[in-house]
Amino acid sequence: xxxxxxxxxxxxxxxxxxxxxxxxxxxxxxxxxxxxxxxxxxxxxxxxxxxxxxxxxxxxxxxxxxxxxxxxxxxxxxxxxxxxxxxxxxxxxxxxxxxxxxxxxxxxxxxxxxxxxxxxxxxxxxxxxxxxxxxxxxxxxxxxxxxxxxxxxxx
Amino acid sequence: xxxxxxxxxxxxxxxxxxxxxxxxxxxxxxxxxxxxxxxxxxxxxxxxxxxxxxxxxxxxxxxxxxxxxxxxxxxxxxxxxxxxxxxxxxxxxxxxxxxxxxxxxxxxxxxxxxxxxxxxxxxxxxxxxxxxxxxxxxxxxxxxxxxxxxxxxxxxxxxxxxxxxxxxxxxxxxxxxxxxxxxxxxxxxxxxxxxxxxxxxxxxxxxxxxxxxxxxxxxxxxxxxxxxxxxxxxxxxxxxxxxxxxxxxxxxxxxxxxxxxxxxxxxxxxxxxxxxxxxxxxxxxxxxxxxxxxxxxxxxxxxxxxxxxxxxxxxxxxxxxxxxxxxxxxxxxxxxxxxxxxxxxxxxxxxxxxxxxxxxxxxxxxxxxxxxxxxxxxxxxxxxxxxxxxxxxxxxxxxxxxxxxxxxxxxxxxxxxxxxxxxxxxxxxxxxxxxxxxxxxxxxxxxxxxxxxxxxxxxxxxxxxxxxxxxxxxxxxxxxxxxxx
Numbered sequence: 307x308x309x310x311x312x313x314x315x316x317x318x319x320x321x322x323x324x325x326x327x328x329x330x331x332x333x334x335x336x337x338x339x340x341x342x343x344x345x346x347x348x349x350x351x352x353x354x355x356x357x358x359x360x361x362x363x364x365x366x367x368x369x370x371x372x373x374x375x376x377x378x379x380x381x382x383x384x385x386x387x388x389x390x391x392x393x394x395x396x397x398x399x400x401x402x403x404x405x406x407x408x409x410x411x412x413x414x415x416x417x418x419x420x421x422x423x424x425x426x427x428x429x430x431x432x433x434x435x436x437x438x439x440x441x442x443x444x445x446x447x448x449x450x451x452x453x454x455x456x457x458x459x460x461x
Numbered sequence: 462x463x464x465x466x467x468x469x470x471x472x473x474x475x476x477x478x479x480x481x482x483x484x485x486x487x488x489x490x491x492x493x494x495x496x497x498x499x500x501x502x503x504x505x506x507x508x509x510x511x512x513x514x515x516x517x518x519x520x521x522x523x524x525x526x527x528x529x530x531x532x533x534x535x536x537x538x539x540x541x542x543x544x545x546x547x548x549x550x551x552x553x554x555x556x557x558x559x560x561x562x563x564x565x566x567x568x569x570x571x572x573x574x575x576x577x578x579x580x581x582x583x584x585x586x587x588x589x590x591x592x593x594x595x596x597x598x599x600x601x602x603x604x605x606x607x608x609x610x611x612x613x614x615x616x617x618x619x620x621x622x623x624x625x626x627x628x629x630x631x632x633x634x635x636x637x638x639x640x641x642x643x644x645x646x647x648x649x650x651x652x653x654x655x656x657x658x659x660x661x662x663x664x665x666x667x668x669x670x671x672x673x674x675x676x677x678x679x680x681x682x683x684x685x686x687x688x689x690x691x692x693x694x695x696x697x698x699x700x701x702x703x704x705x706x707x708x709x710x711x712x713x714x715x716x717x718x719x720x721x722x723x724x725x726x727x728x729x730x731x732x733x734x735x736x737x738x739x740x741x742x743x744x745x746x747x748x749x750x751x752x753x754x755x756x757x758x759x760x761x762x763x764x765x766x767x768x769x770x771x772x773x774x775x776x777x778x779x780x781x782x783x784x785x786x787x788x789x790x791x792x793x794x795x796x797x798x799x800x801x802x803x804x805x806x807x808x809x810x811x812x813x814x815x816x817x818x819x820x821x822x823x824x825x826x827x828x829x830x831x832x833x834x835x836x837x838x839x840x841x842x843x844x845x846x847x848x849x850x851x852x853x854x855x856x857x858x859x860x861x862x863x864x865x866x867x868x869x870x871x872x873x874x875x876x877x878x879x880x881x882x883x884x885x886x887x888x889x890x891x892x893x894x895x896x897x898x899x900x901x902x903x904x905x906x907x908x909x910x911x912x913x914x915x916x917x918x919x920x921x922x923x924x925x926x927x928x929x930x931x932x933x934x935x936x937x938x939x940x941x942x943x944x945x946x
Binding site: 345346347348349350352353369370378379402403405406407409411414415416417418420421422431433434437438440441442444445448449452453 | 524525526527528611615616759760761762763764765766768769772778779850854855858881882883886887890894897898901902905906909923926930933934937938941942944945946
């Protein structure tokens with residue numbers, strides 16, 4: 307291992323260590339409640355943040371027409387009409403950022419009606435942090451290897 | 462010319478691994494296909510039929526976008542295919558089959574396929590005005606259209622109006638101006654196809670440039686008794702990059718020496734071509750990068766207010782909401798300033814840092830222009846990431862409209878009522894992350910080479926590239942944040 311590899315490793319550690327620490331941690335379950343209003347063409351609030359293992363209960367209402375509340379990765383699929391209220395309960399089993407989509411054609415911008423459920427581990431969005439770490443590592447390693455290649459050729 | 466022996470393994474290794482360049486005209490089938498006079502007509506005509514259905518559906522079909530063939534075909538099928546397959550792999554292959562300039566071509570040529578005896582061009586055959594012989598008109602037309610993206614991608618009639626307008630413009634401009642002035646200097650799609658085709662894995666190039674230099678007749682550009690010559694206003698014998706080559710194969714047909722190769726090559730080869738680098742061209746790279754970020758935020762982000770701004774017909778439904786026009790004014794400001802000022806401005810600062818780091822005498826303009834080409838791979842990766850969920854999430858709309866293209870209640874193929882259900886939604890973020898990582902690697906790879914072109918000293922080149930590498934990584938992280946943040 308040369309000096310450059312060592313620098314790379316050191317650079318990756320501050321990101322990799324908390325990442326793997328959080329991955330190995332056992333999730334603690336909490337019951338979380340959210341009031342979500344679906345309207346053309348958004349969910350309010352647009353982002354829900356919970357921890358892995360949380361039991362999530364969403365009280366869903368519609369401000370205008372019939373909308374869906376669909377999270378494919380967690381098997382959540384519910385619809386709500388105007389004036390109606392639906393209670394949806396699910397367990398946030400998987401970590402990640404999951405799109406909440408409207409499953410009922412609700413108007414022109416329906417395909418863009420997106421919300422987000424972020425399931426963290428101990429308060430960390432590990433998918434984002436992990437991906438960012440990978441991107442930084444990819445960038446640094448590419449720079450190091452590609453930069454080195456030409457020098458070798460010239461020598 | 463005899464066919465060189467080749468194997469499928471050799472072809473795949475060239476295409477996927479880029480071990481060596483491979484000339485498709487070495488394969489008899491492709492050579493005959495490219496040289497056949499009816500080739501382009503045969504691929505444009507069915508596409509023209511689809512185009513007619515798209516425009517028709519836009520005007521007479523249901524106004525519900527995801528139930529209308531115009532919106533679903535153009536903004537789901539075509540867009541996905543274009544940005545994830547056609548451009549990265551096949552350069553401007555779309556231009557080969559594009560129906561927009563078809564009537565203009567046929568009018569100018571006074572026919573569909575063959576060049577008649579005593580042929581004379583129809584129309585005034587004037588050159589495009591010199592002051593606008595650049596990409597600035599394309600950049601501004603594209604930005605104008607891009608401002609209406611929310612309407613365009615959701616209201617079939619707007620898609621219909623846009624496509625019909627471009628078709629009429631393509632035909633009308635063929636009358637006063639020579640050849641495909643529309644494609645070269647006006648078409649908003651051609652602008653970004655040209656930019657990203659520099660990264661593509663296919664090219665048309667002369668096999669032997671010396672032969673072209675000494676050959677006086679220049680049929681590839683002037684035409685011959687049986688061919689029209691390049692309609693793209695370029696000289697194929699001197700081709701160095703893909704930007705303005707529409708792969709129409711007219712030069713391949715015209716060359717009496719079979720001196721034009723249709724090569725499979727390594728990705729991004731054109732990014733290192735020094736000739737033709739210009740501010741109008743690199744501004745396209747900044748516009749596309751900024752729009753990728755803005756569009757992902759608007760159409761795939763959880764920010765409903767951002768979507769409301771883009772929707773000029775929005776009627777406020779909550780206390781602090783802006784009216785449709787107020788929001789749209791902000792949206793337009795965001796799109797135009799983001800693309801023309803903010804994105805290039807931030808990059809300019811990083812270029813200044815790069816210049817200061819090595820105390821270079823090179824002009825900041827040159828550094829800005831040259832380094833901007835390193836944004837092409839990461840920009841394209843952003844668009845691949847943007848386009849991936851479009852098909853994975855919305856595929857069922859495609860099969861629905863195949864049965865009922867106008868939303869009139871038909872069920873031609875029995876697929877009208879297939880329920881909406883995304884396919885493999887869980888892998889979408891990983892495809893997006895992978896695309897960004899690959900884009901970053903290529904951006905860094907070519908960025909370092911560009912830096913070596915700007916700064917002669919190897920140490921200076923690597924040092925000067927550090928700020929640009931940081932910029933590229935920040936852009937990548939921004940994409941990652943938009944996808945999984």
